[in-house]
Amino acid sequence: MNARQWGRDLGMGVRFALTGGREGWVRMLLTAVGVGLGVALLLLTTAIPSALAVRHDRDQARLDYTFGPRLPKAANTLLISDTDTSYHGKDVRGRLVEPEGPRAPIAPGLSKYPAVGDMVVSPMLKRLLDSADGKLLRERLPYRIVGTIGEPGLIGSHELAYYAGAKDLAPRVNGWRTARITHFGPPKKTPANQADPVLILLVLVVFAVLLMPVAVFIATAVRFGGERRDRRLAALRLVGSDSRMTRRIAAGEALAGSLVGLVFGTGFFLLGRQLAASVEIMDISVFPSYLNPSPALAALVAVAVPAAAVLVTLFALRGVVIEPLGVVRTARPARRRLWWRLLLPLGGLAMLAPMIGQGRSNGTFNEYLVIGGVLLLLVGVTTLLPWAVEAVVARLGRGGVAWQLAVRRLQLSSGSAARMVNGIAVAVAGAIALQMLFAGVQGDYTKVTGQNTDRVQMQVNLSRGVPFLPAAGKFATTKGVRKATTLGSTELGDRRWTPGNGPDNTVELTVGTCASLREMADLPSCRDGDVFAVTGADRDSDVTKLARPGRTLHVNTSDGTGGGPDVMWTVPGELKRGRALIGPAGYKESGVLMTPAAASRPMNNALTGSVYLSLDESLPDVHEYVRNTAARIDPIADAMVWSSTERSTQFNSIRTGTFAGAVCVLALIGASLLVSQLEQLRERRKLLSSLVAFGTRRRTLSMSVLWQTAIPIALGLLLASAVGLTLGAVLLKMVGATVGVDWPSVLSMTGVGAAVVVTVTLLSLPPLLRLMRPEGLRTE
Amino acid sequence: MSIGHTLLGLLESGPRHGYDLKRAFDEKFGHDRPLHYGQVYSTMSRLLKHGLVEVDGIEAGGGPERKRYAITDAGITDVQRWLATPEKPEEYLQSTLYTKVVLALLTHRDASLILDTQRAEHLRSMRILTDRKRKGDLADQLICDHALFHLEADLRWLELTAARLDKLREAVAK
Amino acid sequence: MTPPPGFLLAAEDLHKAYGPTVALDGAEFSIHPGEVVAVMGPSGSGKSTLLHCLAGIVPPDSGSIIYNGRELAGMSDAERSALRRSEFGFVFQFGQLVPELTCVENVALPLRLNGTSRKQAERAALAWMERLEVDDLKDKRPGEVSGGQGQRVAVARALVTEPRVVFADEPTGALDSLNGERVMELLTDAARTANAAVVLVTHEPRVAAYSDREIVVRDGRSRDMERAI
Known part of the structure; x- marks a missing residue:
């Protein structure tokens, strides 16, 4: 009986919503x-976890594991060489491939090599190469395009990738950049990386922070047009429905809106899924097929949203008495009390407190406590804000007419003003906390590379054996290169370099022109043909022990996967001395320096060339010119742009997610602010x-409209900053990092919030000006 | 209301017998109070005496009822003057006003002018009453209010009639 | 035809159309200082539009409006707004009091718009509220006072700047006759004392009876009843 009554009333509300005429429809x-x-x-x-999983799986499936033991050539082997590069700041995944037999493994997304x-x-790379923008990259990849990589071989719609056919890769196998493989994918099924508990914490907080405002938003959305609805409800009371029925009918209307909203939402989602393929945020792009919400979560959304709509409506009507002749808001609601509003954020803090200092050393965090604590703290913003707005607005002094109009309006309806900015406040509070957490944890996830970028801005590593001295000239004539210091290096040992039984004592051997060698050491004099023993750094004892005139040393010719030929070198009698300086690589090193004439041919083959470049970085595309030169000299050369720090990529993606979210x-x-603003103006x-009419400018x-939005927003942002900083501090304590306020991120997040307000105000000005036209006085 | 002016007005559309005049009057204005023949004859002889009508002809067979009357120029002027003169605003003058309006329509005069003239006169009275009321004591106020409400009712009737003139013109022309 | 001398505000041959709807079709108007002129006519006849044009709220499509020797049509929107702020006062049927402001703040609003300090403006406002017998409502909000009281507050607001012309559009439209009368008495008395002209748009004869003269608008054309015949 009761349930049937409920159903009937809800149904009537749904019918009202559907048949309410133009206004009802709007x-x-x-x-x-x-x-x-x-x-x-x-x-x-809900689709993001699966998208990330798919991405991860695809990435795993195409893994060419080059670090394995050396394999013999066979019918099922493939030589593959990693030629990753980057272009205009974007990574390009590159592979040179040389199948050695009919059963060579085929990379995912390819039908043949x-x-x-x-x-x-990849489609995106094709587009780039075909465009004027890709001219320099085209020079670097002088291969004919014969096909595209299928979706299974890519981890994003915007990924730049290629597989190029090559020959004679076998001699270059080094167990690092180039390898012989028999299959793609991880060498053996390993369980997913045990994720770092701190990273898990971050992900959890990101979700909580993003979903809270959405909930607030949905709650606001079902209350659009509330005042007109109230009038209609009053009419219903007049024809005899009791107040409970009326509320249920109102809930029914909200239900109708939210059901249609579900349909719209599915549409928006499908649309967004397609759009998602065409955008790339911070180097992450996805294919639409990645974005499949897990069915359970989708079902939860489908049930929870309408249920929430009904509950929110019933809750909102709690303080409203609908009388047959109109709506009475329970006259002058009791002054908002502070104590229970403080309970929520304090409760949140209490839930988080036990985990303070737990850090990553003491196992994982309790997910429920984390989520619960964060949510309570954020909900605390929404409960504290109305109180704060009321308390502050009541004390605001008087100013000009615009100010007076705005303040008085806020005093009369501070609740609805606070409701309007709740969403923004929650989002900003959460984002500030996250940014703070990021900034605090950043130290742990950012490697200091130790590279000094004043002297050298780029380094190119050539493959072993590639003649590096001619390379120096090519780099020197490359556009934008100020100076190229080219050094070849390997090691000398006191015994033969057999795997598992190598030499006991070793020293670095560096070969280069006098000018280049002088970058590394203070040399009294230098002519081609000279050999130096350099001391003044860590391994001086090895140098003095090994670099004795007449002593025969073994050159390291191994390629990292096994032994090479045994090349010997006898320390010449005329051994000059030098003192180590901080070299182009950024550190002092003791060892043996050699001018080119002193190096034998077999020795040269064992040298790995490194080119240290000083660039005119004001020249656009200078990095691309260098990379192109490097690729011309050696397709698998590794060109690196030096930077002083390097961030963990896993960390990067979370940061990306938060920002986008x-x-x-x-x-x-x-x-939603705009919608309610416009509705209010129309009223x-x-x-x-x-x-x-009486001459108001x-x-x-x-200005009064601006104040009316700006005052609650300013309060909201202030409160959000306070809560956000608190939450951030607690989270940092939890992971055991030093607490520090990341002011730029606080400012940027509050700035984004403020920008939203300004935008909304600006957008509502044209309708405001239109409404202010005197035609509004006409009653006909 | 003035029967003389009404009969004169009816003659404006053309000469008529006394009997016709009575019939036309009864049809248009005498809904609940038909004219007596005697009233028609005495009125007509008074009008004759004042030179407002003249005898247009007498039907064979004699007898006073066979006399045909026509309006003179003086008669037309008299009707004009009567129509243009507002009635003294008083209670229950609709019947006079109605007669005036219908006559104006019948004679293709501007009936709205009559209504407006009347309305101005009414408002003038209302102004005087309002003024007296403002200066007077409660008794004055109550008396004035009574008059004001009646005048207001008349005025509303005038407005309504003005709004319905076109319909009335059609109805009268039938 | 130029308006006869001595008129404070005169208009002739006003035309105004809202899209296909013709609101004014050659209307005329004139008013002397201190005169109360009622504008009557059936609803939709264009009387409100006439008032809006006369007050410089809406520019007419054609025709001339001369206030105190100045042509309104030649003024910019800002000039007309300034004129309305300083020389005109307004009373409407409803929806004119700002619901968030207290009554005294509402009355003080036009002065404040003219740059008067808050204290001074509210002192002047209170004086006018006393004259209209609503000074006890000063700290109430419009939602808390009755219709008649609210309308008196509105009249006080219209008069607080001591305007030369008060425009009243159905000022008693939402009131019963007793309250309506009281508002009209106070409005016309106050206006006469201040020698302000009142343009009174109404469809109620008993309200129009507070005027010195009436003009009837029909189908966008006005007819001055003094010169009717």
Whole structure:
């Protein structure tokens, strides 16, 4: 009976929403679009884990593991060489391939390997190479494009990748850049990396932070057009429905909106999924097929959203008495109390407190406590904000007319003002906490590379045996290169370099022109043919022990996977001395230096050339010119741009996710702010035009609208910053990092929030000015 | 209301017998109070005496009822003056006003002008009453209010009639 | 035809159309200082539009409006707004009081818009509220006072700048006759004392009876009843 009554009332509400005429439709459309956007975001969120999983799987499946033991050539082997490069700041995954038999493994996404001099490319790379933008890359990849890599071989729609056919890779096998493999994929099934508990914590917080504002947003969306609905409900009371029935009917209307919203949301999601393929955020792109929400989570969304809509409506109508002749808001609601509002954030802190200092050394965090604590703290923002707005607005001094109008309006309805900015406040609080956590943990996840970028900006490592001295000239004439220091290096040992039984004592051997050698050591005099023993750094004892005139040493010719020929060298009698300087590589090194004339041919074959480049970095594309030169000299040369730090990529992707998410959420909330702002303006149309009639300046009214939004937003951002900083500090304590405020991120997040407000105000100005036209006075 | 002016007005559209005049009057204005023949004859002889009508002809067979009357120029002027003169605003003058309006329509005069003239006169009275009311005591106020409400009702009727003139013109022309 | 001398505000041959709807079709108007002129006519006849044009709220499509020797049509929107702020006062049927402001703040608003300090403006506002017998409502908000009281507050607001012309559009439209009368008495008394002209748009004869003269608007054309015949 009771359930049937409920059903009947809800159904009547649904019918009202559907048959409410133009106005009803508009209202439902607004709600549906709002809920739809929220649902789409929820679905997207539920799809992210699977998307990441698919990405990870694909990445694993195409892994060419080059570090294995050396294999013999066979019918099922493939020679593969890693020629990754980067172009205009984007990574290009490159592979040279040379199948050695009919059963050579085929890389995912390929049907057959390209012939020598041909290549297959990812669609995005093809587009880049075909465009004017890709001219320099085209020079670097002088292969004929004969096909494209299929989706299974790529981890994103925007990935740049190619497989090029090559020959004579066998001598270059080094167990590092070049290898002989029999299959793709990880060498043996390993369980997924035990994820770092701190990273897990970050991911959890990201989700909590992103989903909270969505929930707030959906709650706002089902209340669009509330005042008109209230009037209709009053009419229902007049014809005899009791107040409970009326509420259920209202809930039914919200239900209708949210159901249509679910449909819209699915549409938006599918649309967004397609769009997702065409965008790339911070080097991460996905294929639409990656974005499949897990069915259980999708079902949860489908049930939770309408249920939440009904509950929110019932909750919102709690303080409203709908009388037959109109709606009475329970007159002058009791002054908001602080104590229970403080309970939530304090409760959140209490849940997080036990985990303080646990760090990554003491096992994982309790997921429930983390999520619960973070959510409570963030919900605390939404409960504290109305209180704060009320308390502050009541004390605001008086200023100009615009200010007075805005302040008075806020005093009268501080609740709805606070509701409007709740979403933004929650998002900003969460984002600030995250940014702080990122900044704090950054130290742990950022390797200091020790590279000094003042002297050298790029380094090119050539393959072993590639003549590096001629290379120096080619680099020196490359556009934008100020100076190229080219050094070949290997090691000398007191015994033969047999695997597992190598020499006891070794010294570094560096070969280069006098000018290049002088970069590494202070040499009294130098002529081609000289050999030096350099001391003044860590391994002086090895140098003095080994570099004795007449002593025969063994050159390291191994390629990393096994022994090479035994090349011997006798220390000449005329051994000069030098003192080590900080070399181009950025450190002092003791060892043997040799001018080119002193090196024998077999020795030269064992040398690995490194080119240290000083560049005119103001020249655009200078890095690309260098990479092109490097590729011309040696296709598998490794060109690196020096930077002083290097971030963990896993960390990068979370940071990326947060930023993208925060921006989406703020845009969404901006949209809802705009809708409610416009609705409010429409309600006041008559008043606005009568104010204009007696000569109110448009500027005054515009300013009052701005204040009216800006005051609660400013309070919201202030509160959000406080809560965000607290949360951030607690989270940092939890991971055992030093607590420090990352001011730039606080400023940038509050800045984004403020930008949303300004945008909303600006967008609502044209309708405001239109409403202020005197035609609004016409009653006909 | 003035029967003389009404009969004069009816003659404006053309000469008529006394009997025709009575019939036309009854049809248009005498819904609940038909004219007596005697009233028609005495009125007509008064109008004759004042030179507002003249005898247009007498049907064979004699008898006073066979006399045909026509309006004179003086008669037309008299009707004009009567129509243009507002009635003294008083209660229950609709019947006079109605007669005036219908006559104006019948004679293709501007009926809205009559209504507007009347409305101005009414408002003038209302202004005087309002003024007296503002200066007077409660008794004055109550008396004035009574008059004001009646005048207001008339005025509303005038407005309504003005809005319905076109329909009335059609109905009268039938 | 130039308006007869001595008129404070005169308009002739006003035309105004809202899209296909013709609101004014050659209307005329004139008013002397201190005069109360009622503008009557059926609804939709264009009387509100006439008031809006006269007050410089809406520019007419054609025709001339001369206020105090100046042509309104030649003024910019800012000039007309300034004129409305300083020389005109307005009373509407409803929806004119700012619901968030207290009554005294509402009355003080036009002065504040003119740059008067808050204290001074509210002192002047209170004086006018006393004259209209609503000074006890000063700290109430419009939602908390009755319709008649609210309308009196609105009249006080219209008069607080001591305007030369008060435009009243159905000022008693939402009131019962007793309250309506009281508002009209206070409005016309106050206006006469201040020698302000009042343009009174109404469809109620009993309200129009507070005027010195009436003009009837029909189908966008006005008819001055003094010169009717």
